[in-house]
Amino acid sequence: MxxxxxxxxxxxxxxxxxxxxxxxxxxxxxxxxxxxxxxxxxxxxxxxxxxxxxxxxxxxxxxAPGHRLPPLMLGEDEALAVLLGLLAGPRAGLAPAERTAGETAAAKIRRVLPRHLAGRLDTLLDALSFTGRPSAATDRPGGAAPPDTGALLTLADAVRHRRPVSLRYTDRNGRPSERTLHPYGIVAHAGRWYVTGADAGIGEDRTLRLDRVTDARALPGSFDAPAGPDPAERVLSTLAAADYRHEVTLRIHGTPEGIRRHLPESVATLEETGPGPGRATETESETATATETETETDADRAAGRWLRVELRAERLDWLPPVLAAIDRPFVIERPEELRTLVTALADRLASHARRA
Missing domain, CATH: 1.10.10.10 (Winged helix-like DNA-binding domain superfamily/Winged helix DNA-binding domain)
Incomplete structure (x- = not known):
């Protein structure tokens, strides 16, 4: 707002x-x-x-005397979704004033919740943990859909009571499957929601994205929680070891603030690097794109410094428009496919600009 x-x-x-x-x-x-x-x-x-x-x-x-606005009417799933967002705010890096506003709004809504609904919210909050750390791996910035509230509540109840659940899940390649999971916990990380637990079908631990869960049903029985890392640590370990299709390394001449406006911490890591392409080795100069300059001018230096940008992603097609929006000199170190996509975008734009 x-x-x-x-x-x-x-x-x-x-x-x-x-x-x-x-x-x-x-x-x-x-x-x-x-x-x-x-x-x-x-x-x-x-x-x-x-x-x-x-x-x-x-x-x-x-x-005007006698005038009152009609009450805000929310369904159970809507009320829980709003409250969860407000209560999660303090863990999402909001400024102090925004945290206070979120907590105040949450308290107002919670006071009018039916008892059973407040209990479901407490169950969810007990099962939820936050990593508090950004991710450097992404499919596409801001591309995560919110989880299904019904599935979220079912999983939270299963975490609290140590009950197995049956899930309908679609993997990153679009393949649907049904799985039986012993859920250890629900984790919010870098704008996405995950459930971590043991996949009973294969006898191994798995971390699943909740926006890919389309249905969750509690099953009879129970399971024992394992010793070892907590759910947030399990999610971070799984993501660190994940095999993403592309590993991207760039050098961009600019300011951290300017780059972060387009590639936030949840998408990419930044670190200061050495001199720009004008002082680079012959091999590096050969890989420089057409947008970079051979030497840094005073204006270039005033506008920032050379920063190494690293990220991992399933797709590359969203990156060329982002680099164009950053509008700073850059070098593509890897992969070669990204260089081809950037060149193709530049050719398309030049072709459009030449049209009468």
Whole structure:
């Protein structure tokens, strides 16, 4: 939610609490100037919220007498999804003010939850852990779908009571399968959700992406939890050993901030490297792309430094547009296939630009 939109909603909540609120009071609560409060009031009026202006020494704004907005109606899965997102916020690197806002909003919603629904949320939170670390391996930035809430709750209950579950799962190649899993825990890592446990069919531990689970059913029986690493450590170990199709190494001349806007920590690692292509070896100069310069100008140096960028991915087709958006000199060290894709994109763009 954008900051102005959030403040307009906060203004509405303040007015709904009753009474007349002065402009000075509202400005102080919202952290804005008086004229901004008046603009926010105009936004509410445009949305058909009946805000009245009260003149006089104790004037200000109030809602029309007897007016209340209808209550927010959420289904069980919707309420749990919203609450989980709010409660997960403090573990996702949010700023302190955003963490406080998330916790406050979660407390308000939780107070009106039916008891059984609050219990399901507690079960899920008990089964959930966070790695607190970014991932350098990805299919495509931001490409992960949210997990199915029903499957998430079923797995959380199975983790708590040590019950096996039957899963319908689709692997990275699109092959569907049915598996019996003894789940150890649910882990949130780098914007994705995972379940880790023992695959009863093959007798080995597995880490599965929850957005690829389409159905989960509890089975009779129970299992003993193994000793050893906790679920978050198991997920990190599995991802570190995963065999991704492409390992990409680039050198980009720019600032960490500029590169991170397009390749965040969850996608790539950055480290400072040596001199640019102008001072590189002959082999390195031969691999430089057409976008790089032979020597660094003063303007180049002011714009940043040479940084080594490494990532792993299943596909490469999303990377050329990202490199074009970064718009800084770069060298492709590996793989050769990426160089071909970048050249093809450059040729297409040049062809389009030459059209009358």
């Amino acid at each position: 954008s900051r102005p939109t959030g403040r307009v909603l906060t203004l509405l909540e303040l007015l709904q609490s009753g009474g007349t609120r002065t402009v000075a009071e509202l400005a102080d609560r919202l952290g804005v100037e008086g004229r901004t409060v008046r603009r926010y009031v105009d936004h509410l009026i445009d949305l058909d919220v009946p805000v009245e202006s009260v003149r006089g020494r104790y004037g200000g704004y109030r809602l």
